[in-house]
Amino acid sequence: MERQPRYVWLAEQLRRPIQRGEIAPGTRLPSRTRLARRYRVSEQVSRAALRLLATEGVVEARRGAGYFVPDNPVGHHILRTDTGSVQGLGGLRREVVGTEQQRSQPPVSTRLRLRPDEPVYLTTARGMALDRPVALHLSWEPALITTGTLHTPFDAAPGQSPISRLEAVGHPVDGVVEEVCLRALKEIEADLMHATPGVPVLVVERTHYSRGRPVETSDLISTTDQCRLVYRLSLPRPRPPADAGPGA
Template sequence: MPGQPRYLWLADQLRTPILNGELTPGTRLPSRSRLARSYEVSEQVSRHALRLLVSEGLVEARPGSGYYVRSVPQIHRFSRTDRSSGSGVEPLYRRDIDTVTEKACDLVSRRLAIRDGDAVYRTRCLGLTDGVPVALHTAWEPMLLTHGTLRTPADAEPGTSVLDRLGAAGVIIDRVVEEVGVRPLREPEASMLQLAAGLPVLVVERTHYNGQRPVETSDLVGSVDHCRLLYRLSLARTPRKGR
């Protein structure tokens, strides 16, 4: 291991049997002092190596008990295509939280191209698996689009897509812009997802447009351990010359 920090070398010795299945989920790893003796390193080195594996999600620290190989989490894939608008928390079980009216704050007003303080509908729902929340979907829509009709988010039948609902109100969605990133989990998101604030989460900012006008914007916030985005995009084929 010339030139390599010793804690990285030790982490490699533990990572390999975890990844190839020799150390199965739930296996208790040797203590820091035992690792130090077995691999002839200091306890500081073994501590740094274990912390690295914890940060990689391969090992979990249980206070008062030790370090254990983490179970492989169940992965849920959210399908995104260029032919439909897959919004919400599908394929998870959906639990509606609320639909309320509120004044648009700076962030929402910029995304919807409206003024600060304009009225919007805010809709929230959770995506659950085995009763455990793993994703939170929050959507905002200018109130003036559907107010006074039966096409508001509060009036929508369960499972109705935003495309169908707004289309029935005469607002045709013809473009979607989606931005994906990772950020720290905020309150009250943390309380609803039963996770600690500050943990990194997957965030999908999605905005639906009618021409150049944004008509609905949403955040899908999901556990990085459980959520993935699956993209299926069609490619235009260029005709070959001579055909």
């Protein structure tokens, strides 16, 4: 079983009662010092857990006052820009349904620039919240890239990402493209998500590239009423104005 960082574990202990409604909106959470004592972790861990929950929107930070449960909490936030998002389900517990080899068909073959019927590996995983599936992640990669190595999806270590496997066989991922759309949930997807076919879902089509070649593509499918995508972007720091010098 993959070991969680302590701050992720602590965030889950706080997230569950909030999402279950056991902590009322507007409630102030214990300070990081009290959380550290209660859960026997360092203050650094409790600080990181609170910041993670604030990023997800599960709690809100109020300067000088602490962390509070929002008055109108949103269900589940799926992080797309944290280190965990390489597995496609950042912020949710990942449950692997299975991996199979199949023949590629459009639109997957188009996204991977393959001829129809070329073999691909499909890995299916679910994003779990409170032991309930709220998102689905389908990942395809060309079988020829890793076939004959110890880095196929069938041989992957628990928790190992496609990015690390592809890098191990000489295809380091250096580019990512995402497209987001809204469509109806298909019947086979609904069975995996325990949902009703036809309901609107968000779909994030994400493709990883290595030296301009698509080496993996995936669909993240999440319910619109329970999930929200979170993109955290880093901007370059503005440069100080150059000294114009005398006479400028």
